[in-house]
Ligand code: ADP
């Protein structure tokens with residue numbers, strides 16, 4: 001990249017983002033270093049390097065290279081590994097994310113590198129020769145123990161010394177200094193090897209062209225001869241794993257080495273990738289002919305892909321309308337054009353089922369990235385993508401930072417999912433950042449959803465995104481030609497049941513009469529049912545019917561949740577325990593209200609356990625399974641449940657939102673929502689949107705393949721627009737109501753929000769900090785007379801306590817066209833906001 005300069009009074013200078021900052025820290029450490037001569041031809045922007053930093057050696061990423069006068073600069077030490085470099089597009093994206101979410105660049109760059117490669121230089125101490133012979137008794141106690149320890153165990157890092165000797169850092173540092181001044185100990189430095197490295201395997205390769213003389217030589221070594229013959233018979237003469245040769249021929253290591261010594265075979269090592277998909281054998285997959293709607297969407301998107309001009313699309317199609325098939329076709333096209341592709345999906349949707357579908361089309365061109373992988377697997381996936389050997393990455397939100405030097409297409413599936421927003425610094429939104437790729441590098445970006453976020457749909461209506469629609473569900477049908485043909489399938493009817501009426505009619509069970517009847521019918525026909533709850537745990541809150549007392553966690557104030565504890569129950573009668581979902585604290589359920597001594601203190605609402613038990617009471621012959629975070633533990637629990645469903649080993653699944661997502665269950669004929677109200681009145685401007693999305697998604701689980709399916713939603717608020725719209729499968733109707741509400745209150749997309757959260761062990765302290773920031777903000781706004789900037793709060797957060805700390809928050813609402821620059825200027829002006837969590841464009845404000 002760098003042209004050799006003529007009059008060389010200048011040097012190549014690298015600007016390096018040093019990894020000295022923690023993600024919580026709000027400033028950048030960017031320093032310039034002179035590049036030593038021997039690195040000039042190889043170093044590029046994006047390389048991970050070692051640099052001197054204060055007294056230490058640190059890792060950092062080169063973010064820019066230029067020639068200039070460099071006499072005052074220190075020398076860059078070395079590349080960590082020539083292969084570890086972030087591609088240019090990744091660097092550009094990291095810059096954008098750092099700016100947009102007010103985070104130090106180094107924290108974002110960390111996400112661009114594989115995990116497990118981070119190394120730190122640590123300071124060490126060792127005894128000098130004077131120290132080895134020194135009379136220990138004459139030293140003060142602390143110094144004596146340090147010297148004694150170093151003499152006995154050799155060189156130690158400061159961390160190891162602290163662990164062995166206890167004591168404060170300050171005390172120890174004073175003692176080190178005193179010992180070093182007397183020449184008894186000396187400082188050193190150590191770098192531990194990275195946690196991950198390439199995995200190597202030993203391979204053998206035939207090294208002779210003509211077999212006959214070799215075999216003659218081996219007349220007295222029949223085993224060696226047999227192995228050689230086996231290798232020759234394989235024909236292709238490619239290196240193969242030593243283990244494979246040994247398995248096939250039973251040859252021992254001594255004979256293998258003898259063959260190598262004679263020069264008949266070559267024995268060496270080569271890298272093997274740790275590939276979590278290696279054992280996955282996807283079924284053969286022939287792409288079906290596209291429906292007219294799919295074809296239109298495909299062709300529109302492909303034209304920008306071919307032009308490489310960058311495009312931003314919203315693909316709106318109900319569940320089962322064939323969006324994934326469109327993605328698969330687009331990816332195939334991108335790969336044929338020599339580009340790489342990226343698919344983002346919510347973590348929870350990254351099931352074996354989805355991955356298998358992509359693996360069936362793209363085989364070993366695919367690299368999967370998710371949190372369930374080992375560091376080694378992720379490191380290998382990273383390098384396969386960086387090298388361009390893998391052409392398609394699929395993963396959750398952090399896969400956005402996968403190294404894709406030839407990226408041409410990004411798909412963001414279920415773009416409305418809140419999990420695309422990171423809940424730890426950097427608090428980026430993967431969808432919003434992905435859209436930037438279109439502008440940064442002409443990448444084609446496709447957002448897909450059955451229930452687009454209000455922001456995205458609004459952007460589509462205004463022409464900022466191009467809207468493409470798949471209005472009908474596809475029902476696969478095997479035709480006379482043996483191929484699967486598309487056939488429109490009507491959406492299942494949705495019924496809303498008013499639970500207030502049920503109570504008036506004397507039915508106080510969990511199930512309305514309608515739902516009971518539908519369940520009976522479904523079971524009779526040998527079909528499957530899903531019962532959905534918006535919360536985990538058994539019967540939710542414990543509530544006094546007389547005085548309104550609610551059992552709460554003493555530490556977190558959050559309402560406690562009831563669980564049935566079968567393990568502690570000696571008899572068949574289950575015992576109630578209360579669990580706090582913020583801190584995990586357990587308590588026994590009260591029998592008498594501590595406030596008014598009433599006995600009418602009971603659980604309100606029902607959890608998955610309670611519902612599962614109620615189903616078993618009504619239908620003792622039904623096979624019932626639970627599906628929530630408590631029961632779905634262990635590797636691939638999701639996959640196992642799915643298989644049991646497909647094999648018809650389960651009749652009824654009772655679950656939380658986890659069942660709403662991504663599962664394709666062809667035999668489900670009934671979906672029941674036990675109580676839709678949960679979540680509707682949370683103090684969050686997105687609660688209506690979330691409820692609509694969730695209900696639509698759950699309802700979409702019914703009747704994926706056959707007609708005659710139905711959905712029943714139970715509620716105490718049947719008139720709420722989110723429920724009414726869900727009943728009619730009416731996204732537009734929902735959007736009309738929701739957008740009017742957002743406009744009236746200037747919430748997104750009509751304004752932007754910046755949320756500030758502070759946590760403190762003292763509530764008074766918390767409040768004081770919040771009030772101080774509020775008054776600083778008020779001053780900032782009024783001094784500059786910023787139109788449309790408004791402060792909401794400060795107030796206690798809805799989750800008032802978490803992990804023993806109180807939480808307060810404030811919301812700053814600014815006009816929709818406020819730039820990152822303006823926000824950064826404001827935040828900088830407020831001074832160091834130490835301890836504050838700053839969430840720009842939050843997806844939830846609880
Ligand atoms: P979505 O992603 O919108 O939920 P899918 O792409 O998963 O929809 O499609 C739903 C079902 O229809 C899948 O089983 C898929 O294999 C099938 N399918 C999709 N497109 C076609 C098509 N053009 N012809 C036949 N079957 C199709």
Ligand code: ZN
Nearest residue numbers: 544547593596
């Ligand atoms: Zn009471």
Ligand code: ZN
Nearest residue numbers: 553556580583
């Ligand atoms: Zn608690």
